Every structure is written in structure tokens, then in C-alpha cells.
Amino acid sequence: MEHIQKEVCKRRLSGQGRFGSFNQRNCTKPVWKDGWCKVHHPDSEEKRQKISEEKFNKKYENQREKARLIAAAPELLEACKLLQDALTEYKLRDIKKRYSLCVADACASKAIAKAEGKI
Numbered sequence: 001m002e003h004i005q006k007e008v009c010k011r012r013l014s015g016q017g018r019f020g021s022f023n024q025r026n027c028t029k030p031v032w033k034d035g036w037c038k039v040h041h042p043d044s045e046e047k048r049q050k051i052s053e054e055k056f057n058k059k060y061e062n063q064r065e066k067a068r069l070i071a072a073a074p075e076l077l078e079a080c081k082l083l084q085d086a087l088t089e090y091k092l093r094d095i096k097k098r099y100s101l102c103v104a105d106a107c108a109s110k111a112i113a114k115a116e117g118k119i
Helices: 042-093 098-115
Strands: none
Touching: 042 098
């Protein structure tokens, strides 16, 4: 009886444990394309890497946005204070636009209080 050897993937895999790199073996999955199995084919690996990077970027985009806001917080606080001063000065001059100026002033006051930790 003759033993028929199937064609297997070209990828060399490391063994388990501390000295795994010294105990390499071939992947035992059958060939899919160009001598590679579906898992280790360069196109498949590249596609998985892109998907993984997209997930990572999506997950950590919010944290990067928060970090940018924290870095800009002192300048934003100063801008809110200047806005509040300007609104207060302008509010005293023009009575017709008083309501919208009061709303803007209240928003600036709330932002300043939150930035200073009072809220």
C-alpha cells in the first residue's frame, strides 16, 4: 500500500514554550493558492491586518479625541472667559439682542464652571 502525501502549506510555525523558535514545523493545512493555505496566504494575512487596524483605529479614535480636547482645554477656557467678557460688555449696549446674548453668556458660564471643576 502506497502512502499518498498531500500538498501542505509553505508556512513554518514556531513550537510552544520557551524554546519554540527552535522547534519549527510546517503548517499542516492543505494548499489553497500559490502553495499557501487560506490562513497563511499573504493576501489573506494582509486583508486580516487591514481589518484589525480599522477596528483598532475606530476603537481608540474617541480616546485620541478626548486627549486632543484635554490638551486644548486651557486655551478653550481662556476663550470662553474672553467671550463672556465681550458678551457682558455688548449686552449692556444693545437691549434688542439681549435674549440670544444671555443664552450665549449662560453657555459660556457653564463651560467655564465645568472646566474649573465647579460643576
